[in-house]
Amino acid sequence: MSSDRDLVVLGAGMHPWGKWGRNFVEYGLVAAREALADADVAWRDIEFVAGADTIRNGYPGFVSGSTFSQALGWTGAQISSSYAACASGAQALQSARAQLLAGFGEVAMVIGADTTPKGFFAPVGGERKEDPDWQRFHLLGATNPSFFALNARRRIDVFGDTTDDFAMVKVKNSQAGAANPYARFRKEFSLEDFASSPIVSDPLRLLDVCATSDGAAALIICTPEYARRKLGSLEGTVRIKAVANTTPTYPQIRLELPDIATDSQAVVGPPASGFKDSIARNAYEQAGLGPEDLSCAEVYDLSTALELDWYENLGLCAEGEGAKLVRDGTTALGGRVPVNPSGGLSSFGEAIPAQAIAQICELTWQLQGRRPGHQVEGATVGLAINQGLFGHGSCTIVAT
Amino acid sequence: MTTRERVPAVEGWFTTSEPYTLIGGKCPTCGTYVFPPRSGACPNPGCDATELEPTPLSRRGRIWSYTENHYAPPPPFVAPDPFEPYALAAVELEEEGLVILGQVAKGIMAADLRIGMAVEVDLQVLCTDADGQETWIWTWAPVADEEEGA
Numbered sequence: 413m414s415s416d417r418d419l420v421v422l423g424a425g426m427h428p429w430g431k432w433g434r435n436f437v438e439y440g441l442v443a444a445r446e447a448l449a450d451a452d453v454a455w456r457d458i459e460f461v462a463g464a465d466t467i468r469n470g471y472p473g474f475v476s477g478s479t480f481s482q483a484l485g486w487t488g489a490q491i492s493s494s495y496a497a498c499a500s501g502a503q504a505l506q507s508a509r510a511q512l513l514a515g516f517g518e519v520a521m522v523i524g525a526d527t528t529p530k531g532f533f534a535p536v537g538g539e540r541k542e543d544p545d546w547q548r549f550h551l552l553g554a555t556n557p558s559f560f561a562l563n564a565r566r567r568i569d570v571f572g573d574t575t576d577d578f579a580m581v582k583v584k585n586s587q588a589g590a591a592n593p594y595a596r597f598r599k600e601f602s603l604e605d606f607a608s609s610p611i612v613s614d615p616l617r618l619l620d621v622c623a624t625s626d627g628a629a630a631l632i633i634c635t636p637e638y639a640r641r642k643l644g645s646l647e648g649t650v651r652i653k654a655v656a657n658t659t660p661t662y663p664q665i666r667l668e669l670p671d672i673a674t675d676s677q678a679v680v681g682p683p684a685s686g687f688k689d690s691i692a693r694n695a696y697e698q699a700g701l702g703p704e705d706l707s708c709a710e711v712y713d714l715s716t717a718l719e720l721d722w723y724e725n726l727g728l729c730a731e732g733e734g735a736k737l738v739r740d741g742t743t744a745l746g747g748r749v750p751v752n753p754s755g756g757l758s759s760f761g762e763a764i765p766a767q768a769i770a771q772i773c774e775l776t777w778q779l780q781g782r783r784p785g786h787q788v789e790g791a792t793v794g795l796a797i798n799q800g801l802f803g804h805g806s807c808t809i810v811a812t
Numbered sequence: 813m814t815t816r817e818r819v820p821a822v823e824g825w826f827t828t829s830e831p832y833t834l835i836g837g838k839c840p841t842c843g844t845y846v847f848p849p850r851s852g853a854c855p856n857p858g859c860d861a862t863e864l865e866p867t868p869l870s871r872r873g874r875i876w877s878y879t880e881n882h883y884a885p886p887p888p889f890v891a892p893d894p895f896e897p898y899a900l901a902a903v904e905l906e907e908e909g910l911v912i913l914g915q916v917a918k919g920i921m922a923a924d925l926r927i928g929m930a931v932e933v934d935l936q937v938l939c940t941d942a943d944g945q946e947t948w949i950w951t952w953a954p955v956a957d958e959e960e961g962a
Contacts, residue, residue, distance in 0.1 A: 531886065532883070532885060532886050534886035534887065535888065539888065541822065546888055547822070547848075548913075549885055549886065549887075549888050549889050550821070550888035550889060550890075551821055551822060551938070551949055552889075552900060552913060552914065552915055552949075553881060553884075553885040553889040553891070553898065553900075553915070554885075554900060554913060555881065555883075555885045555886075557881075558879050558881055558900055561879035562876075562877040562878065562879050562900070562902050562913075563877070565877045565878060565879060565927070566876070566877040566927070569877075569926075569927040570927075610882065611880075611882045612881075612882060612883055613879045613880065613881050613882070614879050614880040614881075614882070614922045615879075615922075616879075662855060662856060662857050663855075663909075665911070667876070667877075667902050667911050667913060672847070672848065672912065672913045673846075673847040673848070673910055673911060673912040673913065674910060674911040674912075675846075675855060675910075676844050676845040676846065676908055676909045676910050677909030677910075678843065678844060678845055678907065678908055678909035678910075679839075679842050679843050679844040679856060679909075680844065680856055680858070
């Protein structure tokens with residue numbers, strides 16, 4: 413089923429993830445050229461450039477739409493630049509989508525790239541006492557893995573998960589990532605590897621937590637009319653069925669990055685569904701699809717335990733039953749609904765503005781049957797979900 | 813020996829003399845609580861209040877979850893050298909319906925904690941500058957549980 417509002421993913425491109433130490437623009441150019449070639453569209457024909465921003469690369473990073481436009485050669489295209497932490501790529505996609513659906517153009521590029529330092533992500537520099545991100549580091553030393561660990565500990569205590577369940581997520585994702593030429597880590601890990609992996613934030617070990625990486629991803633999206641003219645028909649094309657960028661509903665009662673405290677439940681009771689559940693629900697409603705329709709999903713496995721949360725938030729199982737799905741192979745390649753067939757962030761590492769776009773690249777190629785070694789056979793519907801700091805939930809659904 | 817003033821690491825979030833308490837905000841219109849204290853708007857989307865009144869929060873709560881960090885966080889955290897692992901706890905205050913994160917009192921580690929454990933606000937030195945001036949931070953410290961022991 414298609415609707416006039418379903419844009420087409422005409423092309424996708426990436427720069428391999430890793431620690432290359434070069435300028436982020438270089439990575440973006442590689443991804444952009446690969447996406448243009450995949451779409452068979454000339455750079456001059458792109459009418460709108462939606463950049464996903466990085467805060468780590470100075471002004472060029474803050475204005476990535478223009479940075480990549482200049483690097484590829486000014487063409488007079490319309491632009492936007494979006495920052496939403498980990499959801500930046502999804503915000504950029506939404507910006508391009510809105511532009512095209514409003515009729516202000518037919519074909520757009522969505523692009524993001526990053527260069528990251530080694531180790532923990534740190535807040536923007538300077539003594540910025542009013543910034544919750546600065547506060548949590550200075551006052552508490554509450555790194556990102558600290559928050560992942562609070563969540564993981566809660567799963568152990570409330571749901572009976574074990575650290576082996578968490579490790580199995582990494583084992584599964586590393587098997588998929590080993591076959592992915594864009595992935596940074598191509599090694600298959602075993603449960604035994606965890607024993608020698610040092611604790612970062614108890615109960616999570618180094619192998620439970622995703623690394624920081626350099627990387628880039630780009631998409632060429634267009635209206636159905638443009639695709640029909642170019643391809644002769646829409647047969648077999650990958651369509652964007654939903655892009656939901658969702659905020660929490662008050663009160664937000666889960667402790668979420670970067671906040672030191674939750675909202676109060678003293679006066680207004682908790683919402684009918686939690687924030688992470690609502691991100692997926694909004695996308696399902698837009699697409700007219702449900703969890704039973706998914707062929708595969710790309711989720712933010714910033715920690716192994718967090719991937720189990722997403723199973724529940726996507727409606728693949730009831731709350732507390734996520735570990736069963738990794739134990740019984742449901743979410744592995746060959747299972748009923750493979751999760752992170754790309755290898756996930758555990759195989760890629762975080763390249764913040766690129767990763768939500770990279771999720772869509774992976775799903776596009778999966779739906780086109782172009783992932784030898786980690787292909788989800790017969791994939792027709794894919795979902796990508798993530799959560800950017802400060803309340804940016806994002807979910808995209810694509811389908812053939 | 814003179815006693816230095818206890819300089820709070822952040823102004824207005826907690827008291828530096830006993831009884832140590834966290835200071836939140838309370839909406840004068842709808843009664844909702846916030847932490848950290850703030851001004852400008854009540855976060856309840858159904859409330860139009862523009863100011864929140866500073867209010868002491870419950871000194872005691874129960875651990876919602878906890879962790880123990882084994883690597884030094886990056887600045888602006890001031891990590892001791894050599895680095896010592898420390899625990900963090902997210903603590904639920906029943907009356908205010910808030911969960912608040914804090915460091916756990918020095919020397920108390922993850923193995924000593926469990927979800928549901930009773931804790932109360934205490935104070936400890938966060939860091940000491942080159943002049944020897946100490947800045948202080950709130951902590952969560954385990955206390956005897958009145959509901960247990962029966």
